[in-house]
Each structure stands twice: as C-alpha cells, then as structure tokens.
Amino acid sequence: MTKTMKAWKHDEYGGVDTLKLVTDAAVPEITDDQVLVRVVAAALNPVDFKRRLGYFKATDSPLPIIPGYDVAGVVVKIGSQVKGLKEGDEVYGDVNEKALEGPKQFGTLAEYIAVEERLLALKPKNLDFVQAAALPLAIETAYEGLERAGFCEATSSTGKLELLKSLGVDLAIDYTKENFEELPDKYDVVYDAVGQVEKAVKVVNGSGCVVSITAAIPSQVLKLKITMKAWKYDEYGSVDVMKFVTDVAVPEINDDQVLVKVVAAALNPIDFKRRHGFLKASDSPFPIVPGFDIAGVVVKVGSQVKGLKEGDEVYGDVNATGASGPKQFGTLAEYTAVEERLLALKPKNLDFVQAAALPLAIETAYEGLERAGFCEGKSILVLNGAGGVGSFVIQLAKHVYGASKVAATSSTGKIELLKSLGVDVAIDYTKDNFEDLPDKYDVVYDAIADSVQPPHISFFLTSDGSILTKLSPYLESGKVKPLLDPKTPFPFDKVIEAYTYLESHRATGK
C-alpha cells in the first residue's frame, strides 16, 4: 500500500483559501483500537468551517490539519484489539468522539483515515456511500437531543416547506413570513438547531424544554430546562413547610453568573435557622428555594464570566453574605444561578458529595482562624470539634497553620473521631468542663455558637470561592478532608429527613 495519499489540508486558520489539495500527505498509522478506512465519501458539517476559522483553536490538534468528521468507506486494515470489524467491511461514522476537544489532526478529507472501531457502524445496505456519509454527526446530534428531551415541529424558508412536509412535519412554518414565537401553539420540546434559544423558550409549554445545539458547542446538545424540580417553602416554620415541586422556573443568570446543574447540595444550620424565620428581616421574598452549599457542573455562562466554562465541575456557597438577603433560589433544586466569584473548581480527588460538604463550613473555619490571627506555633481549643465547622477548624489549625497544640470538645462517642482529625487533647464535655481544666489557649474557637460572651470575635461569613481555591492544595493532597456523617448522603427526595437530622444537633461533620 502506498505511504502517501491525496488530502485537503490547512496550515493556518482562516477563510476557505487556507485549504490546499496535496498529494503527499502520510497515510495515517492505526492504533490497536482503530481501523484504516479507505474513504469513499465524506460529508461536511458547520463544525468543519467553524474549526477552520479557528473557533476551537484552544482545544484543536496541531496544524497542519486535514479536516472532516463524517465518512463512509471500506475497512482496509484493522488494529490488534479490533473485534467487530474486518477488512472489506463497508462502514460509516463521525471520526471524532468529541467534536471540540482535540478533533483528529488527520480527518476525513483524505484518501484514508484512521478511526476507532467504536465510532463506526456497518453501512446500511440500502444506502450508497454518499448517502451514508451524510448521516453520522447530524443524525447522532438530532437523536441525542431528542433522547435528552423527549420529542417536534419544524421551521424552514419558503422553498423548503414541501421538503419539511415530506419529512413528516404536521405544521410547516415559513420563518420568512411568520415568527414562530408569536404563534399560539406551545410545545413539549423545541429543538433549536439555529441558535434562537431566547425565542424558543417562549413557545415551550409548562413542563417542556428547549434542546439547543448552540453555536459554541455544535455537536453537544445542551438541554435548557424551563422548569425544574426543587424544594421550596412559602412561609416560615418547621420542616413541614418544605414542599417538593416540579414547576420552579430555572433561574435566569446575570452577566457575572453561571448556571450550575446541581449534583450535590449540603445543608448547614443556617438553612433551618432561616426556615424558622431568624433571618426574616433581611431574607428574600417567598417562595424560597433554600440551600447554600453545592457541587455541580456549569451548563451556561454569563457574558462577563472569565474563568469558568460550560462543563466545569465546580463547588461553592452560593450566598455571598448568608445573613443579608440570601438567594431566593438556592441549591435544593436541579439548577442554581451563582456568581463566578463564589465558586471554585472542584478538587479532582473529591466526588460531588464530598465537595458539597465543604464550602460554608470550611470557609467559616478559615475566616475565623484568619480573624483571630492564628499562625504557626499557637495553640487552640475548638468547642464542638465534631461538627461541620469544628472538624475543619481542627484540620486547618493542625495541617495548614501548624498549630502547636489543638484541643477540642465532643461527647464520648466522638472522642476517637476528634483524635483521627489530628487533635492533641480530646475533651469529653459530658465528663469534663473544659473551663475547669488547667490548660490555657491562644485561641478558643467556639463552634457551638449559642454560648459566646465577650470578649470574643464574632463574625458572619462572607463567602468567597478564592478561599476554596487557596485551600485546594491541602484538599487535593488529602491533608484536609470533608467529614461526612455516616447517615449521608440523603437522596434528593429525602430533604425533610436530612433537615430533621441536622436539627437534632447530633450530626457528625456534614
């Protein structure tokens, strides 16, 4: 077999003039899981010219690039691990698993292409190679969107209306004459394949959704749900005011915010204090979707957001100042809108549940130590060392600040836990009164918070993602770990049980 082949390639990003037909491109080598396909037909998609214009420069493979995603052709060579294909098979597929993350340097606009077996399928016998090449990326995107959503009607320009009907649409709308968003009909699913999400949202019915193939992520399908499941309350009171609903609007984001798909949320004492009405004077209006702490995935970014992008795994406390105007739409929901500055990238070694257990408690622990001017060589007594905040005060004092001595209080059953967190002196408050013991400390960190008398430093946390980022090396190295109560995590439909347990004041860690 020849070692060189004809191909179209470009050595720089730019207009269509950058494409050159060459005859000396190297026939690609295959890896063990790949086959070499002799290209019979290749199809172009919008992603091809967007890529050539340099839209995906940051994640693209190096130049020179032979473009092209869709192919139909014949297998001429197979890798040692290939199980389901053999030489002579007629195949078709999109050769790039992820369109935007490192699409292949040597694509389909060539005589031969190396493709992973798993990206290919046998060509339907009734289709020729040209017809088959027209399918992969477009039909896979169409299918994935419908799968994620459920179900559509279509728009086109006048000349293509008959075509739409022949494809099976019941109502064909000529977008050059009518604005679909002004027509009376509403739909369960609007599949936006042009980038008109703002208008599409207007024709979705109550529980429906928009599936958008955005310009920025052409082959990824982003489902923007219009309504979502959430826990909310319309009055202050006991845990009974909490209601599980499915019709809360997905929050709109401001320019400095991102929309986060919540994977895990954690409760803190402030959540039940707020629900009881302790923050009434400064609270947001009803209905309230409560919750401060989350870990999740960014699904949309505001125009001013610089450091986060779609797909980032993040965590944080969504309320900059918990006591003054916490968000009306918090974290006990499928989606929440959060200012970029309140979030940090999730440490890779932690799962979402572990990450959600950190923000408010560890930031409070850190801010208290900072305000006390805590530093290496100082001693500290932590009251309530086994609680959400106290467990982090112990670990930060010992492993981050280099305390000379860490003492902490808890009931008998949690003394061993205190020791495992690094305390030098574990005090069982059911047996000893810490104030009667002979030792004195540079700092006493009261994480019971119901018993403080002057002189003391009293503060309310100002949440900030940069604290999490600062502590990231200690979290990633495992020096500081979230302490999860053995009863956790609670499933989303068991929020009442989670609140009830937290309000018992007996939870260990988070």
Ligand SMILES: NC(=O)c1ccc[n+]([C@@H]2O[C@H](COP(=O)([O-])OP(=O)(O)OC[C@H]3O[C@@H](n4cnc5c(N)ncnc54)[C@H](OP(=O)(O)O)[C@@H]3O)[C@@H](O)[C@H]2O)c1
């Ligand atoms: N100012 C702020 O920004 C801020 C931020 C976060 C939290 N807070 C406040 O700080 C307090 C603690 O919050 P948290 O999340 O750490 O609480 P938590 O996790 O709910 O604390 C539960 C723990 O308290 C322990 N405990 C109860 N009575 C105790 C006592 N007399 N001595 C020692 N330990 C005792 C229990 O352990 P045993 O079973 O061993 O008793 C249990 O493990 C809350 O009042 C919260 O509202 C304030």
